[in-house]
Amino acid sequence: MSAHLDLERATYRVYDLLEEDERVEVDAHLTDCPACADAVRRLEEEKEPIIEATAPAPVSEAMVRSVAARVVDRVVTIRRTKIRRYWLLGAAAALFVASGVAFLARTKEIAEIRAEVAHGRVSVQRGDLWVDMTSGYSPSPGDRLRTEDPAGATIRLEEGSRFTISHRSMVEFRGTRGPSAVLRLLEGDVRCTVVSDPRPFTVEAAGATVTVVGTEFAVHVLEDQPFFKLGKRFQRPPKVAMLVTAGEVVMKTGEGEPLNVRAGWVALAGSEGGPWMWGQVKDLSSDKTLDNLIKRKPDVKPVTDDGPIEAGWRERTDKAVLACVEAVPWSRWADALVRFHKENDDAVREQRPTLPLSSDDLTYINLGWGKIRLLANELQLKGEFMQACRNKMASGLFIEAIAEAMAGAALTEEQRKRLLTPETLDTLLPALDPAAPTMERWKTRTEKTLSFVKLLKDALPAEEYARVTRLVGPSFMIDGYRVWLVEAVNVEEAADRIARIWTEQFKLRSYDQTTLPALAAQYVRSHQGALEKSRREFGDQLSGVQELELAAKLFELQAKAEKAVSEIPSLNGETRTRAAAGSDKLYRIKISN
Amino acid sequence: LVQPTDEEVAEAARSGIPDAWTVLVNRFARPVHALCRRFLGNDAEAEDACQEVFMRLVQGIRSYERQGRFAPWLFKLAANVCRNTQRSSGRRRQRETQAAAPPDAAPNPALEAEDRDSVTRLRSIIDALPEQHAVPLWLKFQQGLDNDEIAQVLDIPVSSVRVVLFRALSQVRERAFMGKDTP
Numbered sequence: 001m002s003a004h005l006d007l008e009r010a011t012y013r014v015y016d017l018l019e020e021d022e023r024v025e026v027d028a029h030l031t032d033c034p035a036c037a038d039a040v041r042r043l044e045e046e047k048e049p050i051i052e053a054t055a056p057a058p059v060s061e062a063m064v065r066s067v068a069a070r071v072v073d074r075v076v077t078i079r080r081t082k083i084r085r086y087w088l089l090g091a092a093a094a095l096f097v098a099s100g101v102a103f104l105a106r107t108k109e110i111a112e113i114r115a116e117v118a119h120g121r122v123s124v125q126r127g128d129l130w131v132d133m134t135s136g137y138s139p140s141p142g143d144r145l146r147t148e149d150p151a152g153a154t155i156r157l158e159e160g161s162r163f164t165i166s167h168r169s170m171v172e173f174r175g176t177r178g179p180s181a182v183l184r185l186l187e188g189d190v191r192c193t194v195v196s197d198p199r200p201f202t203v204e205a206a207g208a209t210v211t212v213v214g215t216e217f218a219v220h221v222l223e224d225q226p227f228f229k230l231g232k233r234f235q236r237p238p239k240v241a242m243l244v245t246a247g248e249v250v251m252k253t254g255e256g257e258p259l260n261v262r263a264g265w266v267a268l269a270g271s272e273g274g275p276w277m278w279g280q281v282k283d284l285s286s287d288k289t290l291d292n293l294i295k296r297k298p299d300v301k302p303v304t305d306d307g308p309i310e311a312g313w314r315e316r317t318d319k320a321v322l323a324c325v326e327a328v329p330w331s332r333w334a335d336a337l338v339r340f341h342k343e344n345d346d347a348v349r350e351q352r353p354t355l356p357l358s359s360d361d362l363t364y365i366n367l368g369w370g371k372i373r374l375l376a377n378e379l380q381l382k383g384e385f386m387q388a389c390r391n392k393m394a395s396g397l398f399i400e401a402i403a404e405a406m407a408g409a410a411l412t413e414e415q416r417k418r419l420l421t422p423e424t425l426d427t428l429l430p431a432l433d434p435a436a437p438t439m440e441r442w443k444t445r446t447e448k449t450l451s452f453v454k455l456l457k458d459a460l461p462a463e464e465y466a467r468v469t470r471l472v473g474p475s476f477m478i479d480g481y482r483v484w485l486v487e488a489v490n491v492e493e494a495a496d497r498i499a500r501i502w503t504e505q506f507k508l509r510s511y512d513q514t515t516l517p518a519l520a521a522q523y524v525r526s527h528q529g530a531l532e533k534s535r536r537e538f539g540d541q542l543s544g545v546q547e548l549e550l551a552a553k554l555f556e557l558q559a560k561a562e563k564a565v566s567e568i569p570s571l572n573g574e575t576r577t578r579a580a581a582g583s584d585k586l587y588r589i590k591i592s593n
Numbered sequence: 594l595v596q597p598t599d600e601e602v603a604e605a606a607r608s609g610i611p612d613a614w615t616v617l618v619n620r621f622a623r624p625v626h627a628l629c630r631r632f633l634g635n636d637a638e639a640e641d642a643c644q645e646v647f648m649r650l651v652q653g654i655r656s657y658e659r660q661g662r663f664a665p666w667l668f669k670l671a672a673n674v675c676r677n678t679q680r681s682s683g684r685r686r687q688r689e690t691q692a693a694a695p696p697d698a699a700p701n702p703a704l705e706a707e708d709r710d711s712v713t714r715l716r717s718i719i720d721a722l723p724e725q726h727a728v729p730l731w732l733k734f735q736q737g738l739d740n741d742e743i744a745q746v747l748d749i750p751v752s753s754v755r756v757v758l759f760r761a762l763s764q765v766r767e768r769a770f771m772g773k774d775t776p
Binding site: 011056072 | 606615618622630715716733735755770
């Protein structure tokens, strides 16, 4: 290139708009042509301010929020509309098919229905009136039955099954067993004993259906039950409770996936939620109504401390997780996560302990959990999804992570199996309570940590346990504990300083302080005694556990001394309360002489 | 930190996660508003257009094929919304008329060296450019789109993109640095 660069090519060069071959050619020219090189340099000087000036004026945060709110609102509306549309379409189709089938089947069905009152008295609704009927009465499809008989009333179907309506309960009899429900429970309880038969026996109650082919179960329509706390688990209160006393029952609602419930288990559902596994009844032999069983919790062991496990949870969570995974392709993690969820849910459904996952899966879950937290933050995911992930994942992983961090190596399958138990969770979580330390919390944390260490001792081989315990004490001591080192040359000076600390801490200035130095001296001596005892037994180099045990002893002595301070007679109520609450620091007294 | 890309968030939004939509709006409301502002010339109309763009995005995200980047696809949608708005309100002509007159009607004498760095002044010049010049500059230098993507957004041949950019830059230079030497 011999001619000078024109403005256009010089501009392309400066703003990186040249093709590669053009750029090589232009650069070669610039090397040989000082005039063009100078012109390009001047254009370069203008480039930065021009690019900077292309930035738009800032946009208000309110505008962004307003757009976001409208968009999300629109997305939600569209989703609802779609669901409603599909539902209406499905309902129309079902109605069309059902009407044809019903017409053909009607004559046969009427001929087959044979049901009669076997025990007790029932009232049958006839218009606005309730007419009493006794043994031998045959209800017709559509009859509403209730009973005032304290023992209830039993209706026997021709094929041998029977159902008992409890006192002050009401059902609507629908007809013989088959594709449609035999009865609808409107109030109270009904207990069904169903003989084996290929045709399903279905009970409807408050939007849920319970289907069996041969078993015993009881269904109860719940009133507004204050003992089911809304929020964490139940966004809407459950409406139906069911106890299976023999065999297996399928419970279904319009929303969740069907739940198989085995003998001894209570499941809950509602027209707008569930079904959920709620708890296992300890004593099936006792003859109690479901209402009593549920209200009297000691008889029912809940599935989890948080309450029931919702069927269909896995499907929804996995869907959300997979949607995220599609966005961020961590397929290995997703697979592991799904296996983890599946195992947990299967264990609940099959009423057995959870089997440990492979170490690969656990590694991926650990990695993935960190990642999904980032993703969740980015997507501002809140509420159900994160809560569900936490409930499902946090407990086991947390323990494992702690144990591995302490052991300094991956745990074996056997160790993992022994460590991932409810007991360790129960023990460790309070020990890691992140709340501000108080004497009470310190005490609890120390005790719980020591219990956890004992569990580790049972779970790990001796040498690994030794390695763990070298680390466990300091890690817990450092994390969150505030130790106040009091250095003095002798006991008197230490006692004087402790007394001054207490005076400051509990605001004791205006009180007679003759008792305080004596209490402080007594405390310092007991503190030194404990230190001396520990030194005699274990030497100066304490293991983690020994250090924890020493700390527990020192807590105890300090708490005792501070309690004595709170009992000084001249204190007023407020000061006494302050002293009784104790110090927010642990004193470690070092006497150099 | 691993942040999901725009395309990944768009995929999540497409699968119906409301929170993904929030992220999408938080990421793109400002650029889309800026683009609309470049097209329509004032904040009020830009805000309405920005809302409209996202409403259309909700309806039309299914047509986004994850083959190219999401941003150019969205900007093209925004550009179409703006063109429709212009057509319906007949403002395009007005705006071009306004743009024909630079902010300082009299040509600037040679500017002092410090004026060269006056970003505010340059910004007012760029704001006054017609949209066919202001928008490519913004897409190139603020959004980092390559020539193919700019062509996609503006619906022009790829080969025209750098010519358009050159013309835009020339206009800015003429108005800002008139009288200075050029090669």
